[in-house]
Amino acid sequence: MSESPSLMISPGPHLKAELTTKQIMWWVNASLVPLFCWAITIYGLRVVGLLISGSLGALVGEGLVNYLRKQRQTMLDGSAVLTGLLLVGTLPPGMPLWMPSVGGFVAIVFAKMLFGGLGYNVFNPALIGRAFLMATFPLAMTTTWLKPFEAVTQATPLNVWKLEGVFFNNTLHLFLGLRSGSVGEVSVLLILIGALILLFKGIIKLYIPLSVLAGLLAIAFFSGNALFQFLTGGLWFGAFYMATDYVTAPINPKAQVIFGLGIGILTGIIRLWGGYPEGICYAILIMNAVTPALNHWFRPTRPEQMGAPS
């Protein structure tokens, strides 16, 4: 058996990643750059203010908790900035500039740092930040969407559909991102480019995003215009950037498919029959709540339990 003399004996896990956590975080941040550049182009310079505000709130929260707990400062590992940027990605571009700070602070402190920091949170911090802002400032969160290239407010395609039953008629504009919507969600094309970077670097796998999209399509056929449902809202941003979060998604690929399908189906259900025009944020949060159970059901079993001869 000892063919290789340089056999190293060590306890598991034996997988060695090429990237450190810090590098992964900064790579994800970098992959967001095209998205935000596009948002600045169509919604104006105030998006920069929102991005700075959101990241600042998150950084302050992270720094403060680390300082109070007298532990190693983790402000520069990229995860707090990422939470801030992802949070702003889900917010309407016309909202007051100070609000993302509040959201970022709450997201980092209550959803992440109190649970022990990076790797221990149960819910996606950025989405908790959004849900918190939605519950606290419902008016600012639902009425401040901007029309591209013009500084006037305009309801999002999903809002228009929900309230008036009218579908956005230009599929190409939906794909390219020439519509009103949250800062990071508008352009499917640029999200795909960002996702390609992440895929190429091996940071995300396709199990979750594809099953999210499949789950939504399954429900979207009930709405009469599946393509519209498929290309609009925060679906793509959520599927590629939020649902794929390592910490709050299940580990096992089978569990990941169930997780993704659950997100897609819940998103569709909330859109079609729920109280909100867009449901991806809550769908991901609800499936985050199911993740510990999924991890338990799909935990590795011993060989004899799987029917192997003992």
Add this chain to the structure above:
Amino acid sequence: MSKQATLLNDHQIEVVVTKPGVPSPSEFRLTSKKDPDILIPIQEVNVIPAKEGGLLLTTGVKVDPKGSYQLIDTRTGAEWLMAPSLFGVVITVLLTAALVQNFVFTRYLGLCVFFGVSRKRETAIGMGVTFTVVGTLSGLLAWTIDRFVLHPFRLHFLQIIVFIGIVAFLVQMTDTILKKINRPLHRKFGIYVVLITTNCIILAVPLLNALNENGFWESLALAVGSGIGFALALFLMSCARERTDLAPVPSVFQGLPIAFILAGLFALAFLGFSGLKI
């Protein structure tokens, strides 16, 4: 076809027809299921611009939004039946109690038991199952007594004390019977049966049933739904708490405080179900 006509309120009907054009009001036949011979007059027909083929019919007399009606388009012979199916009502009540208005996450009831037994997955499952069974029994017993004793004799003011008595009686009975009949099961679930008396959801269910004047099936659905919702909340919470138990939570937040924050985040996530209509 039957799904494309709905009673919006007591004088408006929304219907989707296949034939284009605006028909005159006399081209529709609207009859009640109770009296199929009497035509209900239709005053106006308006087009709904946002929907293809969508028409808004205004009736001349008031109709009961919860009643059953039949609508016939005499041009095409298409028939629509408008009735709130019992099945639909039951499913709605069940899902509302379990998810949309989850007793723990949106009504904040049953919190003491919720935090008490959600520490471990096993106890959470035991409590969830036991509560669903006992809660259903007590809900039905309370409904029976409310409907056939309290209601006829106008003893509504006794509701709370009677329902508490029912719960206490049922819990004690279940405990005794379980002990005599199935010792191992009693050893497993006995402790939860006793704990159920401290759970406010079990009192909330009969009170809500009495308040909304729910029928038998709706009461059953509410009781089962609240049980399922409580069991679901307990199970998800227990899985998440087993995870936070292993996390380096700040020392002042360990144990109950972080569980409260976790429950708050769960409630935030369950906000997504608000306004859900099935």
